[in-house]
Amino acid sequence: MNQQELLEKIKEAVMDGDDDLAVEAAGQALQSGIPALSILNDGLMAGADVVGKKFETGEYFLPQLMLTGRAIKAAMAVIEPDLKSGLAGAQAAEAGVVVLATVQTDIHDIGKNIVGSMLTASGFVVFDLGVDVPIKTIIAKAQEVKADIIGCSALLTTSMPFMRDLVDLLGAMGQRQAFKVMVGGASVTPEFSERIGADGTAPNAVQAVQLARRLVSQRRAEAGGAA
């Protein structure tokens, strides 16, 4: 099987919600030399997109979404060590402190968990508050641990407005400059991030780490300038 066919096999395993096949195919793909990031983007997330679209059109139902989620999680366990080792070269101690959460009303956590684990592997201290987290709780934790970055995940268009509310609430509290805010999730675009006044977004976990590094440097430069 060539690399394209292996990626297709992963995508189909995700679409069928077949966790055994997803694990097997992810292992074969790694062995054949496909980078873990490509397995994530072109295999797992590509399959999730198809399932999402079929769910939208009424062809698939909730059980299929659940099985798809399970298959992605299972395959992630296979590729995660490689994803992390890809980042390890640039690892720095105390890269920064991140408070991470899926915002209120939303329970999707697979992508957030991957982002959290990649940040940890890159030297960030991550406080993962879980799913369905009220924005006030997120801000309170960020203040408590003196976070550099607040990272919010949301996959539902109905939960994304809470990210805007978080940025607005920080502003109303006079705390907007205290934290960098990064937002993400399948439907979050750079335009959305800019419109709500966040500091950036990233389409996948590896770019989320790059963004986090950039935001921490900016923050440290700003703090230096103000001193």
Ligand code: B12
């Ligand atoms: C699996 C899944 C579920 C699982 C979730 C399991 C879990 N533990 O997370 C279950 C079955 C629970 C579920 C439930 C529902 N779901 Co659902 N689900 C999905 C599906 C198929 C895949 C999501 C996923 O895990 N993708 C894989 C991960 C790796 O990708 P990701 O999350 O995008 O994360 C990556 C990036 O976005 C980024 N990232 C993520 N977070 C962050 C954060 C930051 C700060 C940064 C920088 C980057 C970043 O990095 C990640 C890793 O590379 C999507 C379809 C899709 N295309 O996303 C629908 C989808 C998100 N679900 C949808 C819906 C409608 C629902 C339900 C309302 C269904 C229902 N009728 O009950 C419920 C909502 C429950 C709730 N209140 O939250 C819709 C949302 C539509 C919309 N636009 O609002 C989607 C898009 C499907 C669709 N097209 O209709 N779902």
